[in-house]
Amino acid sequence: xxxxxxxxxxxxxxxxxxxxxxxxxxxxxxxxxxxxxxxxxxxxxxxxxxxxxxxxxxxxxxxxxxxxxxxxxxxxxxxxxxxxxxxxxxxxxxxxxxxxxxxxxxxxxxxxxxxxxxxxxxxxxxxxxxxxxxxxxxxxxxxxxxxxxxxxxxxxxxxxxxxxxxxxxxx
Amino acid sequence: xxxxxxxxxxxxxxxxxxxxxxxxxxxxxxxxxxxxxxxxxxxxxxxxxxxxxxxxxxxxxxxxxxxxxxxxxxxxxxxxxxxxxxxxxxxxxxxxxxxxxxxxxxxxxxxxxxxxxxxxxxxxxxxxxxxxxxxxxxxxxxxxxxxxxxxxxxxxxxxxxxxxxxxxxxxxxxxxxxxxxxxxxxxxxxxxxxxxxxxxxxxxxxxxxxxxxxxxxxxxxxxxxxxxxxxxxxxxxxxxxxxxxxxxxxxxxxxxxxxxxxxxxxxxxxxxxxxxxxxxxxxxxxxxxxxxxxxxxxxxxxxxxxxxxxxxxxxxxxxxxxxxxxxxxxxxxxxxxxxxxxxxxxxxxxxxxxxxxxxxxxxxxxxxxxxxxxxxxxxxxxxxxxxxxxxxxxxxxxxxxxxxxxxxxxxxxxxxxxxxxxxxxxxxxxxxxxxxxxxxxxxxxxxxxxxxxxxxxxxxxxxxxxxxxxxxxxxxxxxxxxxxxxxxxxxxxxxxxxxxxxxxxxxxxxxxxxxxxxxxxxxxxxxxxxxxxxxxxxxxxxxxxxxxxxxxxxxxxxxxxxxxxxxxxxxxxxxxxxxxxxxxxxxxxxxxxxxxxxxxxxxxxxxxxxxxxxxxxxxxxxxxxxxxxxxxxxxxxxxxxxxxxxxxxxxxxxxxxxxxxxxxxxxxxxxxxxx
Numbered sequence: 008x009x010x011x012x013x014x015x016x017x018x019x020x021x022x023x024x025x026x027x028x029x030x031x032x033x034x035x036x037x038x039x040x041x042x043x044x045x046x047x048x049x050x051x052x053x054x055x056x057x058x059x060x061x062x063x064x065x066x067x068x069x070x071x072x073x074x075x076x077x078x079x080x081x082x083x084x085x086x087x088x089x090x091x092x093x094x095x096x097x098x099x100x101x102x103x104x105x106x107x108x109x110x111x112x113x114x115x116x117x118x119x120x121x122x123x124x125x126x127x128x129x130x131x132x133x134x135x136x137x138x139x140x141x142x143x144x145x146x147x148x149x150x151x152x153x154x155x156x157x158x159x160x161x162x163x164x165x166x167x168x169x170x171x172x173x174x175x176x177x178x
Numbered sequence: 179x180x181x182x183x184x185x186x187x188x189x190x191x192x193x194x195x196x197x198x199x200x201x202x203x204x205x206x207x208x209x210x211x212x213x214x215x216x217x218x219x220x221x222x223x224x225x226x227x228x229x230x231x232x233x234x235x236x237x238x239x240x241x242x243x244x245x246x247x248x249x250x251x252x253x254x255x256x257x258x259x260x261x262x263x264x265x266x267x268x269x270x271x272x273x274x275x276x277x278x279x280x281x282x283x284x285x286x287x288x289x290x291x292x293x294x295x296x297x298x299x300x301x302x303x304x305x306x307x308x309x310x311x312x313x314x315x316x317x318x319x320x321x322x323x324x325x326x327x328x329x330x331x332x333x334x335x336x337x338x339x340x341x342x343x344x345x346x347x348x349x350x351x352x353x354x355x356x357x358x359x360x361x362x363x364x365x366x367x368x369x370x371x372x373x374x375x376x377x378x379x380x381x382x383x384x385x386x387x388x389x390x391x392x393x394x395x396x397x398x399x400x401x402x403x404x405x406x407x408x409x410x411x412x413x414x415x416x417x418x419x420x421x422x423x424x425x426x427x428x429x430x431x432x433x434x435x436x437x438x439x440x441x442x443x444x445x446x447x448x449x450x451x452x453x454x455x456x457x458x459x460x461x462x463x464x465x466x467x468x469x470x471x472x473x474x475x476x477x478x479x480x481x482x483x484x485x486x487x488x489x490x491x492x493x494x495x496x497x498x499x500x501x502x503x504x505x506x507x508x509x510x511x512x513x514x515x516x517x518x519x520x521x522x523x524x525x526x527x528x529x530x531x532x533x534x535x536x537x538x539x540x541x542x543x544x545x546x547x548x549x550x551x552x553x554x555x556x557x558x559x560x561x562x563x564x565x566x567x568x569x570x571x572x573x574x575x576x577x578x579x580x581x582x583x584x585x586x587x588x589x590x591x592x593x594x595x596x597x598x599x600x601x602x603x604x605x606x607x608x609x610x611x612x613x614x615x616x617x618x619x620x621x622x623x624x625x626x627x628x629x630x631x632x633x634x635x636x637x638x639x640x641x642x643x644x645x646x647x648x649x650x651x652x653x654x655x656x657x658x659x660x661x662x663x664x665x666x667x668x669x670x671x672x673x674x675x676x677x678x679x680x681x682x683x684x685x686x687x688x689x690x691x692x693x694x695x696x697x698x699x700x701x702x703x704x705x706x707x708x709x710x711x712x713x714x715x716x717x718x719x720x721x722x723x724x725x726x727x728x729x730x731x732x733x734x735x736x737x738x739x740x741x742x743x744x745x746x747x748x749x750x751x752x753x754x755x756x757x758x759x760x761x762x763x764x765x766x767x768x769x770x771x772x773x774x775x776x777x778x779x780x781x782x783x784x785x786x787x788x789x790x791x792x793x794x795x796x797x798x799x800x801x802x803x804x805x806x807x808x809x810x811x812x813x814x815x816x817x818x819x820x821x822x823x824x825x826x827x828x829x830x831x832x833x834x835x836x837x838x839x840x841x842x843x844x845x846x847x848x849x850x851x852x853x
Binding site: 040041042045052054057058059060062063065098099100101102103104105109110111113114117118121122125126129169172 | 394395396429430431436438439548552555556559560563564567568570571574575577578579580581582583584585589718719720721722782784812814
């Protein structure tokens, strides 16, 4: 091997060594920003500090998590991959919402069912209320509508009974 | 000695309360008025006796008797006197005693009113209130005794109220000190407000149950308990607002509401309480939906107990759950029992509660109010399920899940929108019947004015349509209320030929409640403005700066100028940054975000520096998990548009509730005369 090429290889080795020295620094310069880390951290919750999003939590554990996010981002992981990584490690509870699968479906289904059920009941109620003839129709209605119904007996009786009760209770 | 007095008073209160319940029931059954009066006297006395207990605990706290476990847990020598006193509600046992004491105050006050006309309700009001009090006293005596002491025996340090055999008393030199997060003024006032709100709703509940038991179908119970309800609502609202403010000022995440389970448990009784206040309007004016007001007040009571249960049982761990204890099953039992009894009562009285009236029209005021009640309940169902689901999931699948803000916001946003729409129509709707045409006649002018709410944001370059719609709705509600108010004054002036000012005051006095409602709704709308601002337009950034370096966010620039580090008398190390704020190159001022490190608990608390204007807040946090030195510090910076309107709206809201609650002598006299 000529002497020259030995020198060349030596230089190359040194250069590689130098590059490997500076690589982390270079990577840091163009690495993920705090904002990029927080954008993902905001959607995660660590199992210890319940209900505090990771981006606002000050514990050492949460700082380490943010460090992991930063490293993964630097390695080119996507947001979804990073979230999946934490789910695989610590379970569904790290996510802000239970994933809509299996038993967790109930989390989303029940409020909708109850609310829709309530609306149906209310709607039925409204229809029933409308079908029953109004007790006291206004003049606007009487122009077009059917003749005014007479106030029904049952209602009058009730009014009287309540009035009696009232005056009795005031004695 | 003082601890013994305190505990003794607690025990005597329990005896009085149990006696009161017995005497009331016996008096009612045997129709013997003397027994009922005796029960009433017992009920009157619970407050003064319990005050001795509270006074003892306050003395122990203030004088640093660290041999008492509670005192040692929540106070320390270095704390100022006012914090030692307010540490009364800084921990589990003390806050439960405080809760009981407030309830006793309300209960005693109820007995002071004239009962002549409502003798039939009285015994049951006594029973319901005292049973609730007994429950809390039992918790305090048998589970969470604030007067328990430290003792030492061969096995080590033990805690017990009385001296265990072979143990000697010990006197620790200092206590652990109050949780630093609870040392903020907002956190000092927030719990009493919250508790007053919780406790206050027990009074209308007791009247409702009394009315159910005696099979009365009139609205007397509502009239009797109206001012209690309004006060309760006022305090609960204040509690929520102060809590939100505290979160914004201390927790340092740039927000005011995190849908935390404990926040939710305070919100739930507020939701049903608010729905109740709306439903009783129909009950009073039209005699309809009596069963709704009953169900709503029962729900409110159950949720008050549930809320206290959640925060106090340690069932959830969150920012708020500082305390954990073994009282969970007792609470659950009490809730189940109450649920069973009230469900049975409602079921057996359901028929006589039903009204023969019918809703005639979808735009009538009663229909609109019922829709608003349904919206409140819709949010309630979501929040309740969101709080419960993680526990159910843990029970069923063994895996815990987080139900966080996105879950709630998805529902809360459209419901807030729906409520805004109702607030547009409701002031114009009348009872029983409104034609579409007459509604349109009143609506078109405010509608034209409200278009400003679309045009201005569009001109400002806003492109997100949900935000545009939200702004438009806000403008619409404000315009409708302004037009309606002006119309009524004009009408009055025309009729009476008075000056503008005398018309204004007369119109206002004539219908105080309806104007109070108007003020409250305007407050809600202004709050909505703040919520829209922060939810749609909040922006943030974070960066580590050396002195003299800057961060840009939107049109703002913040520059890290200086850092002071000093130690305070109350054992904190304060790192206070000096940050100058520029907007478009112009210096606006200097703010001081800081980080307080508490030596006793080893806990840091970040206090943001905020520059707040009507247009936006510039909010800077000294990030607490990074080292702070003059060489470099990490800042998190938030730009929160319009958030100040949240607080302004909140105070307008509170003003409205005060107007509703406050009864001038004249009105009171009229009510007495006509009632």
